[in-house]
Amino acid sequence: MSTLTETASQIRRDIVRMVHGVQSGHPGGSLGCTEFFTALYFEVMKHNPDFKMDGIGEDVFFLSNGHISPVFYSSLARSGYFPVSELATFRKINSRLQGHPTTHEHLPGIRVASGSLGQGMSVAIGAALAKKLNKDNSTVYSLHGDGELDEGQNWEAIMFAGAKGVDNLISTVDWNGQQIDGPTKKVMDLKNLHAKFEAFGWEVTEMEGNDMDAVVAGLNKAKSLSGNGKPVAILMRTVMGKGVDFMEGSHEWHGIAPNDEQLKAALAQLPETLGDY
Numbered sequence: 084m085s086t087l088t089e090t091a092s093q094i095r096r097d098i099v100r101m102v103h104g105v106q107s108g109h110p111g112g113s114l115g116c117t118e119f120f121t122a123l124y125f126e127v128m129k130h131n132p133d134f135k136m137d138g139i140g141e142d143v144f145f146l147s148n149g150h151i152s153p154v155f156y157s158s159l160a161r162s163g164y165f166p167v168s169e170l171a172t173f174r175k176i177n178s179r180l181q182g183h184p185t186t187h188e189h190l191p192g193i194r195v196a197s198g199s200l201g202q203g204m205s206v207a208i209g210a211a212l213a214k215k216l217n218k219d220n221s222t223v224y225s226l227h228g229d230g231e232l233d234e235g236q237n238w239e240a241i242m243f244a245g246a247k248g249v250d251n252l253i254s255t256v257d258w259n260g261q262q263i264d265g266p267t268k269k270v271m272d273l274k275n276l277h278a279k280f281e282a283f284g285w286e287v288t289e290m291e292g293n294d295m296d297a298v299v300a301g302l303n304k305a306k307s308l309s310g311n312g313k314p315v316a317i318l319m320r321t322v323m324g325k326g327v328d329f330m331e332g333s334h335e336w337h338g339i340a341p342n343d344e345q346l347k348a349a350l351a352q353l354p355e356t357l358g359d360y
Contacts, residue, residue: 087295089356090161091121095326096353097157097360101173103346108174108182111336112228113154115259115292115321119226120158122298127306129221132163134191142221143210145195147203148228148257149183150338156180159192161357170360201234203227204254208244211252211314222309225254230262233271238283244314245284253305255317257292261334280316292321327352 085093094117102108124130128142146155153173160167165179172178179188183198195206207225214221231237244252256276264270273279280287286308290301298319305315323337324330327349341349 085356087118087121087125087299089354090125091117091295092326092354093357093359094121094154094157094161096350096355097161097170098153099327099341099346099349099353100359101153101156101170102340103343104171105174106340108153108340109150109338110153110327110340111261111323111330111334111338112148112151112257112259114327114330115323115325116151116154116226116257117326118293118295118298119255119257119319119321120154122295122302123224124158124162126299127302128224130162132191134164136194138194138210138221139217139219140221143194143223145203145207145210145223145225146184146197147207147225148200148231149196149198149203151228152180152182152184152198155184155192159190160360164191167358167360200228200231201236204237204240204244207252207254208240208249211244211249212247214251215249220251222306223252225252227254227256228262229256229258229260229273229276230267230270232256232273232276233262241280241283241285248312249314250310250312252314253302253309253317254314255319257321258318259321259323261323261332261337263334263337265334276318280318284313285316286311286313287316287318289318289320292319293325 098113173180179190184193185196211223291297330336
């Protein structure tokens, strides 16, 4: 049985190979969030690969920053939602694995089309409220980019969740300080995110997002804080491009695919642990 760290290494291999294969996609944020997805799908979240859209009786996850679909698809495939071999079809014509997750392709694990930034928080809140109405005690998880918080819809949703006590929601912000046009501080400085979420009535915690033990502990801490009248926000410090030295920390790898030489260099840094597709 592979360890979480070994699983994360294979998911990173999947990411760079998928994006290289079609010379299109978003490797930077995907690599940075690999520990989060691995911990969530292989350790923390109560979920069922025998996928049912309503998610009754199980934890559900919504990816708001849908451009990091490579890490999402790999995590779903590696945890049994669909064949790992299907990763080879990423972004190809008639593939279920589109550049941004879609529902009309009926891909198991995908509950909402995403990638139009700013909308995922609203969807996650709706799902959390539905669980409350159904007396379903499971948890709704969501992931958002920090640059995505430039979108105003987020803040209306964040205010609503705090005001209405949506306490079965755990929303994580990928706090890597980078977005497509550059550092978030230069594009539109987010200032004190911790204080902002608290002011909107959320329980707020922080964690290091590229340390597997810290991510597992951070997600479990957030779960322990839920159910107490407030939604929970996790501010997750990550490095864009983590795991591939020439990609790390640069917004330039937000949406650029590696060439053949760069792929070879990347894979040399990422041990193959579960077998490539």
